[in-house]
Amino acid sequence: xDLFQDLNPPQKEAVGHTEGPLLVLAGAGSGKTRVLAHRIxxxxxxxxxxxxxxxxxxxxxxAAGEMADRVRAxxxxxxxxxxxxTFHSICSRLLRIEGRxxxxxxxxxxxxxxxxxxxxxxxxxxxxxxxxxxxxxxxLSRISWxxxxxxxxxxxxxxxxxxxxxxxxxxxxLYEAALRMSNALDFDDLITIPxxxxxxxxxxxxxxxxxxxxxxxxxxxxxxxxxxxxxxLLSSTHRNICAVGDDDQSIYRWRGADVTNILNFERDFTxxxxxxxxxxxxxxxxxxxxxxxxxxxxxxxxxxxxxxxxPVGRKIVVSGVGGEQEEGRFIADAxxxxxxxxxxxHGQFVVLYRTNAQSRALEEALRKSAIPYVIVGGLKxxxxxxxxxxxxYLKLVSNPKDSVSLARIINVPNRGIGDVTFSxxxxxxxxxxxxxxEVLDRVxxxxxxxxxxxxxxxxxxxxxxxxxxxxxxxxVAELIGLVAEKSGYLDHLKxxxxxxxxxxxxxxxxxxxxxxxxxxxxxxxxxxxxxEEVSLVMDIDLWDDxxxxxxxxxxxxxxxxxxxxxxxxxxxxxxxxxxxxxxDQEELEEERRLFYVGLTRAKERVFxxxxxxxxxxxxxxxxVGSRFLEDIPDEFVETxxxxxxxxxxxxxxxxxxWGEEKIVHTGxxxxxxxxxxxTVLMSEGYGEQLRLTVRFGGNVTKRVLARYANLEILDGEI
DNA sequence: TACATTGCGATCCGT
DNA sequence: TCGCAATGTA
Numbered sequence: 001x002d003l004f005q006d007l008n009p010p011q012k013e014a015v016g017h018t019e020g021p022l023l024v025l026a027g028a029g030s031g032k033t034r035v036l037a038h039r040i041x042x043x044x045x046x047x048x049x050x051x052x053x054x055x056x057x058x059x060x061x062x063a064a065g066e067m068a069d070r071v072r073a074x075x076x077x078x079x080x081x082x083x084x085x086t087f088h089s090i091c092s093r094l095l096r097i098e099g100r101x102x103x104x105x106x107x108x109x110x111x112x113x114x115x116x117x118x119x120x121x122x123x124x125x126x127x128x129x130x131x132x133x134x135x136x137x138x139x140l141s142r143i144s145w146x147x148x149x150x151x152x153x154x155x156x157x158x159x160x161x162x163x164x165x166x167x168x169x170x171x172x173x174l175y176e177a178a179l180r181m182s183n184a185l186d187f188d189d190l191i192t193i194p195x196x197x198x199x200x201x202x203x204x205x206x207x208x209x210x211x212x213x214x215x216x217x218x219x220x221x222x223x224x225x226x227x228x229x230x231x232x233l234l235s236s237t238h239r240n241i242c243a244v245g246d247d248d249q250s251i252y253r254w255r256g257a258d259v260t261n262i263l264n265f266e267r268d269f270t271x272x273x274x275x276x277x278x279x280x281x282x283x284x285x286x287x288x289x290x291x292x293x294x295x296x297x298x299x300x301x302x303x304x305x306x307x308x309x310x311p312v313g314r315k316i317v318v319s320g321v322g323g324e325q326e327e328g329r330f331i332a333d334a335x336x337x338x339x340x341x342x343x344x345x346h347g348q349f350v351v352l353y354r355t356n357a358q359s360r361a362l363e364e365a366l367r368k369s370a371i372p373y374v375i376v377g378g379l380k381x382x383x384x385x386x387x388x389x390x391x392x393y394l395k396l397v398s399n400p401k402d403s404v405s406l407a408r409i410i411n412v413p414n415r416g417i418g419d420v421t422f423s424x425x426x427x428x429x430x431x432x433x434x435x436x437x438e439v440l441d442r443v444x445x446x447x448x449x450x451x452x453x454x455x456x457x458x459x460x461x462x463x464x465x466x467x468x469x470x471x472x473x474x475x476v477a478e479l480i481g482l483v484a485e486k487s488g489y490l491d492h493l494k495x496x497x498x499x500x501x502x503x504x505x506x507x508x509x510x511x512x513x514x515x516x517x518x519x520x521x522x523x524x525x526x527x528x529x530x531x532e533e534v535s536l537v538m539d540i541d542l543w544d545d546x547x548x549x550x551x552x553x554x555x556x557x558x559x560x561x562x563x564x565x566x567x568x569x570x571x572x573x574x575x576x577x578x579x580x581x582x583x584d585q586e587e588l589e590e591e592r593r594l595f596y597v598g599l600t601r602a603k604e605r606v607f608x609x610x611x612x613x614x615x616x617x618x619x620x621x622x623x624v625g626s627r628f629l630e631d632i633p634d635e636f637v638e639t640x641x642x643x644x645x646x647x648x649x650x651x652x653x654x655x656x657x658w659g660e661e662k663i664v665h666t667g668x669x670x671x672x673x674x675x676x677x678x679t680v681l682m683s684e685g686y687g688e689q690l691r692l693t694v695r696f697g698g699n700v701t702k703r704v705l706a707r708y709a710n711l712e713i714l715d716g717e718i
Numbered sequence: 719t720a721c722a723t724t725g726c727g728a729t730c731c732g733t
Numbered sequence: 734t735c736g737c738a739a740t741g742t743a
Contacts, residue, residue: 060733088733113732131738135728187733254731355730377732411719418719536733556731578730594731615734 003042003074007035014242014275015039018048018214021235021269023262024244027306028291028600029282029562032244033063036216037070039242040082045075049213055083055234057090059219062541063560064089083212087227088536091190095197096528098204102197107528109184109399110535114388116140116186118404123174134167142168143175147188148224148256150195181435183401191226198233209237219560220245220265224256232268241269247302248295251556251594253586263302280306282562282603284313290606290636291599297631298589315638316599316606318571318629323620324358327609328365331567334607335371335550338565346372349550350563352598354576358569359552366550376553377539386489386504387511391534393483396437397467398527403435413492415460421453440464463487476530477515484508555598566602569609571595572623595628669714672696677714 004012011031014024015038026032040056043049058064064085071078083090096106111119120136120143142165146156153173160169179186185193198205215235217223220243223231235241243265250259266272280288288308295301321327331351338344351362356378366373381387389412392405399405411417422436428446429439439446440461443454463486470486471479484490489508493501518533519525540557551563555576570576576595581587599606610625629637671677678696 086733110733132727137728190733251731252733255733357730414720416719420719538733554731575730580730 003038003045007031007038008279010275010277011035011038014277015042017273017275018043018046019240021239021265021272022242023220023265023269023272023274024242024277025262025274025302025304026244026246026277027280027304028246028249028597029280029308030277030306031279031281032218032277033067033070033560035277036218036242036244037067037074039216040067040071041074043214044071044078050081051078052081052083053211053213054216055090055212055214056085056216057087057218057231058085059222059560060538060540061086061089061536062538062543063218086536086538087223087230088187088190089532091194091230092532092536094194094208095185095190098197098208099193101201101204102193103180104185104193105183107183107399109182109395109402109405110190110532111179111184111186111404112535113140114383115184115404118407119178119182119184120171120175123171123178127170127174129167129171134164139168139171143172144186144188145256146172147186147192148226150192150226150229178403181401182403182437183399184404188226191224191230195226195229195233198230205233205236209234213238213240215241217241217243218245219249221247221250221259221262222252222257223261225258225261226256228258228261239269247300248298248304248593249559249597249600251559251590251597253590259300276304278304278306280308280310282310283308283600284310284604286313286315286636287599287602287604287606290316290632291596293633293636294592294599294628294631295596298592300586300589314605316608316632316636318608318610318625318637318639320625320639320641321609321611323611323613324361324615325365327569327611328362329369330609331362331569331607332365332369332371334567335366336369344565345548346550347546347548348564349567350558350561350565350601351550351552351567351569352555352558352601353552353569354555354578354594355570356554358575362552362569366552372549374543374547374549374551376543376551376557380539381507381510381542382534382537384504384507386493386507389489390480390483390487390508390511391531393464393467393487394480394527395531396464397471397479397483398531400437400440400468401435402437406435406437406440409487410460413488415488416456417453417460421449421457424448424453425457471527475515475519476525476527477512477519479527480508480512480515484512555594558601559597562601562603564603565605565607566598567607567609568595568598570614570623571608571610571626571629572614573626574623576626576628592628595626671712671714 004015007015011034014022014035018039024032024035026035036056040054043054044051056064056067058067068082068084083093092110095104095108099106099108117136117140120140121131124131124134124136124139151159153169153176156172157169160166179189198208212234215231217231222245231241243262245262247259247262250257250262253259266274283291285308288306288310292306319330321330335346335349338349339346353359353362359375359378363373363375382391389409392408395402395405396409407422410422424446425436425439427448429436432439440457443449443457443461446454449457467479467483467486470482474482490505493505515530518530522529540553543551543553545561555568577588577591581591608629610629611623613620613622615621669677669679675696
């Protein structure tokens with residue numbers, strides 16, 4: 001099979017340029033996945049590398065699976081043993097092999113955000129910091145930022161500036177110590193610990209850098225500093241690193257992604273070859289031109305010119321809708337019409353939105369119209385209480401030092417072990433310098449316990465020990481069932497007759513089924529591996545793209561996907577760009593890229609909805625169309641229903657005048673050129689988000705965004 | 719120690 | 734609007 005046959009010239013070059021660093025700047029829809037798959041197939045078929053000498057990093061586990069399928073289709077079943085997956089799954093694998101050197105035993109537990117939060121709270125409590133004064137989630141995000149930037153607690157402390165950072169700096173080292181003590185890793189550790197391992201142990205570096213003759217990284221624009229450092233180290237021997245990405249699609253800056261990794265690739269790898277893939281095979285000329293017009297407004301980007309031989313296609317439809325219900329109905333109607341008139345399967349549609357909260361109304365509308373749909377994300381299976389509880393038992397069984405999991409389940413279901421007993425356990429553990437989990441085997445030594453409490457703890461300890469020994473003789477799926485049974489969880493749920501309890505039982509059943517599925521699929525179906533998969537699974541991994549249903553997902557989840565018909569819901573100021581980004585130029589550029597990613601998912605049609613108002617956290621809030629819509633030239637747009645009745649080209653008032661909430665009170669009088677003089681009935685929000693409800697003469701009441709409404713204040717005061 | 723009630727606060731994107 | 738944390742009561 002000629003692996004170059006169906007490729008265009010730059011694609012051929014990217015596949016054939018195997019030696020030395022290579023950066024492929026791949027525009028949206030330019031066939032980068034194809035290039036990666038062909039490149040791997042070429043390396044294997046030319047026998048330049050064995051499968052286990054190739055490292056391919058993808059952005060999702062699903063993408064890794066699809067890559068393996070494509071390679072298999074090209075050169076047969078050779079992908080077994082290949083290092084292919086997300087940064088996190090690859091690092092996890094590496095750590096189970098090499099982690100011991102840094103005191104990470106292979107049965108380590110991965111802490112998710114909930115676990116991290118509990119741990120931070122514990123640490124903060126020990127420091128006497130009140131969670132109401134210092135938000136644990138805020139502390140955690142600073143720590144995560146530091147870790148993904150490879151800053152140790154010491155380094156962070158040195159550069160900590162204000163009082164806030166200084167307090168974070170006191171939590172950080174203790175948080176790290178607590179993780180190590182529990183033999184647990186957070187998501188950042190999965191990357192940073194391998195980096196320290198490779199950076200600090202020459203023999204480990206040598207072994208692993210020698211192994212990986214060829215390294216490929218997809219979605220390179222969304223790697224963070226730690227991930228960059230990891231691939232830099234791993235590629236140091238052979239230097240055959242191929243990074244593929246598009247700076248215009250960098251949408252994870254908030255998670256530590258550093259787009260300079262792509263912008264500076266040529267500086268970091270001096271003899272790097274750069275290849276641009278600029279022909280788009282995905283979108284129509286109209287969609288491509290419109291999206292280019294949007295993204296070109298960004299300042300921080302590499303200039304590029306995408307082109308396509310695809311037909312011009314139809315215009316982008318922008319429609320104003322009253323609120324979220326109407327928005328849902330509009331989308332549902334459009335789907336029905338397409339399905340009917342053009343015999344489109346439901347799988348051809350996707351509805352994209354900025355926030356998961358938007359999915360509710362959209363979902364409802366589709367359900368009302370009896371349109372099959374699937375939601376990606378939202379309430380995750382593995383985040384349900386009963387599932388997290390059972391998983392916590394499994395984690396404790398797998399890793400006896402896991403203190404967070406123990407705290408979660410020591411009294412679930414109720415077994416009479418309350419706060420008092422647990423704090424005596426903690427106290428004893430602290431005195432002995434071990435974790436609470438380890439103390440479970442030494443309950444008799446804790447003198448502060450009352451006889452009843454001691455007995456109950458012993459019983460619980462027996463359960464855990466029994467499960468631990470069962471875990472050695474039973475496969476994962478059976479163990480899950482045993483956990484549910486021996487922990488008393490099943491009985492506890494069966495006692496209740498509520499619908500909720502029934503559904504929890506079903507979910508546990510589903511987890512058992514998942515365990516069986518895992519055993520059949522996995523080469524090494526160990527408990528640790530199962531727990532790793534459960535921790536690292538992504539919503540999008542579970543999404544079945546062959547299902548004939550309309551997909552609903554966030555713009556972030558849509559990265560790398562394509563659909564014939566794309567709806568983007570809620571293209572409004574405050575949603576996209578999200579209001580939290582209003583004051584930061586770089587964040588605004590990221591929001592623009594996010595919108596660009598949304599547009600470029602479409603092959604044929606784009607529908608955009610703009611709601612005139614939405615239910616906010618406290619009532620109805622008027623909305624105005626996104627500034628990004630103005631960047632799409634009129635020639636590419638067909639507006640069905642007007643969407644910015646209050647929007648005028650020149651806001652009369654300088655922003656200053658609206659800067660303070662106090663300026664306009666209820667009862668203030670204002671004048672509007674069309675509506676005349678009116679009285680303010682209600683004001684919500686402040687600054688640029690100030691919204692007023694005004695009653696004008698003739699019983700006309702209007703809700704307006706003050707920033708855009710052409711209002712003159714007659715008697716407002718400071 | 720368990721459970722009910724009240725009150726508050728935080729509201730995006732997700733490995 | 735909702736979920737969770739602190740508080741009060743059996």
